[in-house]
Amino acid sequence: MKLNTKNFGEIDICEEKIISFPEGIPGFEYEKEFVIINNEDEQSPFHWLQSVNNPELAFVIIDPFVIFSDYTIDLPKTVQDKLNIKDEKDVAVYSIVVVPKDVKKMTANLLGPIIINVKERLGKQVILDDTRYTTKHYIFPQGEENRGE
């Protein structure tokens, strides 16, 4: 099917790629269907979560484990039930990225990961009950301005 996207204009997607978010996501509760558009650069951890029904709505997402190697998620049983998760292998995890004017200060939301049951094509933004994480974790090391120069 044809899909209008925020970043790539009209693209062709396979209908099987559509992921259902029965509850939408906070702030966009009425958006119930998304697709993941993978980065052409296979080395890149950045991808897009594009709304199916609203071309203007797309989030930049990352595979959090690439950047935050010690990131762990304890997925509540209620979430596992809601997403019909039977096997850990079926689970994909993404974090939504926010990019301020200074790109180096971009952050990932580790408190509210996007959890997807790839097999069932069911997704949800899960709000973790975990004080280790917040909605803003720097993706790039912060610190001295001239680091690496």
Added chain:
Amino acid sequence: MLILTRKKGESIILNGYIEVKIMEIEDGKVSIGIEAPRDVDIFRKELYDSIQEENVKAAKQEIDINEVNQLLKESK
């Protein structure tokens, strides 16, 4: 907004199956017990708001992913 007055130990019922009970009232703080089916998400509002706010911010931005990729490669 509907406003109801409740005393300690009293409850309200939402939709016939969600019970919200006043457990304790002390020093301007109220402890609330909630009995709801497991598929009902319950959050402190400020937590939900913070996620919502972050999502709205993320949806508004225009990003050049190539630039970001380049930065990421340089930082490794």
